[in-house]
Amino acid sequence: MEVSGIYARTSPTLDRVVQVGVVSGKLISVSFPDAIPDDAEHDNAYLDAVIDAIAGEDADLGAIQIGLTVPTDQRAVLEAVRNVPRGDAVDIGVVVRMAGLDPEDDDSKRLVRETLAANPIPVVIPDHRVRDTPSGAPADVADALRRAEGI
Template sequence: MEEAGIYARAAPSLDCHVQLGAASGKLLSVSFPDQPDEGATAEHPLLDRIEAYLNGAEESFADVDVALTLPTDRRGVLETLRSVDYGESVTVAVLARTTPGLADTDEDHRLVREALADNPTPLVIPDHRVRDGPSAAPPPVEQRLRTLEGL
């Protein structure tokens, strides 16, 4: 991750921009605005990788250093989700069972759904790969990502 700042690039296949927030060498956020924030810079290595992914390259983004400022249990869900590979999907129940400290209970399913909805870095942490859970990305973006990966 490069220096702190806001980075954005048009993503025609998503009908929006992909915008990143970064600081201290870590990714803080991924969003999909119609127009990027004023002063956002288009040059960033992660934007290059995202562009390649949107053009069909299989990419996991597992090596991207993400600053997850969420409660520990929700952070655990998102860290487990990072191991779901390109083109694969899971259910909320499977994600709950495979996250350390969680189980296949209604309470843990609710926690998983809350973690997915609060995901600060959708696409990089691939919440679109959870078939029956919410995504922090807008629905049209989530559907395009799912279609791209054949899900």
């Protein structure tokens, strides 16, 4: 997928807009604006997969190519969270270890929390699977994802 642009549609599950940003075939953002932007297209495979995942369908989010423009330590956290399997929930200590951070260091836990709160690609990087941390998605979206996955 080499198409770049902004794509948005209303999710029937959430009854709200889901928007993705794609650059050079890589997903760079997932957001939930109040309205569909005038310049947004509607048809995109990545958008389809995100909306399907929100609906509880078994979408292959791991196949989505992502483009992260974050510092290395944040990238390690996001990549670790992306590896948490669908339907599983982990605590922050597991993410700290998966990301190669120091589990004894409070700064490591702070980094995980801050990184997940600023997650540019919620749903695809499933921060809703990490207990007791914020999500890059609005609370109702994170709750819908947990319900869809039975966690």
